[in-house]
Amino acid sequence: MLDKKGAEPLLKVRNLEAWYGESHALHGVSLDIHEGEVVTLLGRNGAGKTSTLRAIMGLVGRRSGSITYEGREMVGLRSDLIARSGIAYCPEERGIFASLDVTENLLLPPAVRPGGLSVDEIHTLFPNLKERARSPGTKLSGGEQQMLAIGRILRTGARLLLLDEPSEGLAPVIVQQIGKTIRELKARGFTVLLVEQNFRFAQTVADRHYVMEHGRVVETVANADLNSSLDRLHEYLGV
Amino acid sequence: MDDFFGIPAPLLFGQLLLGLINGAFYALLSLGLAVIFGMLNVINFTHGAQFMLGAFVAWLLLNFLGLGYWWALLLAPLIVGAFGVVLEKTMIARLYKLDHLYGLLLTFGVGLIIEGLVRNEFGSSGLPYRIPPELSGAWDLGFMFMPVYRGWVVLVALVACIATWLVIEKTKIGSYLRAATENPALVQAFGVNVPRMMTLTYGAGVALAAFAGVLAAPIYSVNPQMGSNLIIIVFAVVVIGGMGSILGSVITGFGLGIVEGLTKVFYPEASATVIFVVMAIVLLTRPAGLFGRA
Numbered sequence A: 001m002l003d004k005k006g007a008e009p010l011l012k013v014r015n016l017e018a019w020y021g022e023s024h025a026l027h028g029v030s031l032d033i034h035e036g037e038v039v040t041l042l043g044r045n046g047a048g049k050t051s052t053l054r055a056i057m058g059l060v061g062r063r064s065g066s067i068t069y070e071g072r073e074m075v076g077l078r079s080d081l082i083a084r085s086g087i088a089y090c091p092e093e094r095g096i097f098a099s100l101d102v103t104e105n106l107l108l109p110p111a112v113r114p115g116g117l118s119v120d121e122i123h124t125l126f127p128n129l130k131e132r133a134r135s136p137g138t139k140l141s142g143g144e145q146q147m148l149a150i151g152r153i154l155r156t157g158a159r160l161l162l163l164d165e166p167s168e169g170l171a172p173v174i175v176q177q178i179g180k181t182i183r184e185l186k187a188r189g190f191t192v193l194l195v196e197q198n199f200r201f202a203q204t205v206a207d208r209h210y211v212m213e214h215g216r217v218v219e220t221v222a223n224a225d226l227n228s229s230l231d232r233l234h235e236y237l238g239v
Numbered sequence B: 001m002d003d004f005f006g007i008p009a010p011l012l013f014g015q016l017l018l019g020l021i022n023g024a025f026y027a028l029l030s031l032g033l034a035v036i037f038g039m040l041n042v043i044n045f046t047h048g049a050q051f052m053l054g055a056f057v058a059w060l061l062l063n064f065l066g067l068g069y070w071w072a073l074l075l076a077p078l079i080v081g082a083f084g085v086v087l088e089k090t091m092i093a094r095l096y097k098l099d100h101l102y103g104l105l106l107t108f109g110v111g112l113i114i115e116g117l118v119r120n121e122f123g124s125s126g127l128p129y130r131i132p133p134e135l136s137g138a139w140d141l142g143f144m145f146m147p148v149y150r151g152w153v154v155l156v157a158l159v160a161c162i163a164t165w166l167v168i169e170k171t172k173i174g175s176y177l178r179a180a181t182e183n184p185a186l187v188q189a190f191g192v193n194v195p196r197m198m199t200l201t202y203g204a205g206v207a208l209a210a211f212a213g214v215l216a217a218p219i220y221s222v223n224p225q226m227g228s229n230l231i232i233i234v235f236a237v238v239v240i241g242g243m244g245s246i247l248g249s250v251i252t253g254f255g256l257g258i259v260e261g262l263t264k265v266f267y268p269e270a271s272a273t274v275i276f277v278v279m280a281i282v283l284l285t286r287p288a289g290l291f292g293r294a
């Protein structure tokens, strides 16, 4: 997967900088994601992983550099227009709405393209969401909320999914289920940019890893080479 | 059924009805305020002026275009709502990034300007607006006479409140609205044009105020200060119900209208202040309001 040299990447980020007010969070991030790949962003707390996803999504105060998706420049666009071009975001805090029940949460993101999963398919992936359809979104367990947060962006027809630490704080069996889901999504042709701190988990789903530090990408590692790079990675990740 | 606690039934029910009518206006107006506040985080101090504009537009439609009450009920909310849309787009939208206080000051100022302009143009003595013939007269309920128009106002206000509640709680648009009230940035990142939603929400809240204004035109005389007199009480209602709670503002609106009516019967001296007394008690015991989330 590393050598898709010929094809133009689906998402191409160059020299991306981002600010929250005065605070400068990203200092020139560059990365490529090809159609159908699952790529992770690894890095310590505060390295800028979430900020990278938020900057791609147009959710930071200010950003500069270049973000092209399907060849189109997005860096100046409003976040709703970025979503409409086919990128979907699952935030680290999950963003489940308390005043909406599970089904309303699931149906909230508008379809941006044809070809999303049907509600039935999402219920097959995450049967809990069907059982708890009428519960308020935030009454779900952490794992169920994570399933809901992922499930609701599969409906929209978006082809690039930005997932921020979906395994965070969840029981191992749920983490496995999320891992299985991500592999299934890849098999269905979704492209995924996954933020992870848990690189044991990342290893089970990804083709390639970017390592971030101080608001920059400092390393790219193919999944096959992950084990041989462990020493270096331990240094970056502080584990 | 002649008297209760020594109070003659017609007096008691007459005041109860008056209370219900006032409550209907409190409910409609605080509902609009709650919808606007929930979505925009702006306390719309222009609300009273927009209510008054609704009544004036009804009067203008009748006297310049010959369009009567029923047309006014439809057109005045659209016209005043459109004015609200322009106001939001050109001014209020610029203040979202700043402290609440700026939105409050702006809408307060705009309200004063509107009221002043209307007073300059039409004077402050008030213009008559007739009850439409279909709704004039009274029903004899046995223990009292019930003016048809008053019954109509209570009924329509109830229907409008329930309809608004249904839209917000049971429809797709309502789920966008509730979600955007919680986390507008995320809703926008899903591809919803949240700025446009805010504009339309403001327009809808303003239209609701204008609708109440048309309903009020035949009851109160149409005058420039009809809104500011009412809105002070409505803000107390909003504080009591809990800022931003839809159902809370409806129940509190009707409830306080009735409380006010009963006070007129049993202790008339306190009728002008009872709502503010309730407000003080609620603020002391439940600062987020009866239905507000702390």
Ligand SMILES: Nc1ncnc2c1ncn2[C@@H]1O[C@H](COP(=O)(O)OP(=O)(O)OP(=O)(O)O)[C@@H](O)[C@H]1O
Pocket: A020, A023, A024, A025, A043, A044, A045, A046, A047, A048, A049, A050, A051, A052, A092, A197
């Ligand atoms: N809303 C914000 N306002 C100001 N600074 C912020 C904000 N969010 C993040 N930052 C700063 O930006 C930098 C990058 O943070 P970011 O959240 O992107 O890190 P992260 O890699 O996702 O960390 P974690 O693993 O803890 O989620 C940090 O220094 C952080 O303090």
Ligand SMILES: [Mg+2]
Pocket: A049, A050, A051, A092, A164
């Ligand atoms: Mg993060």
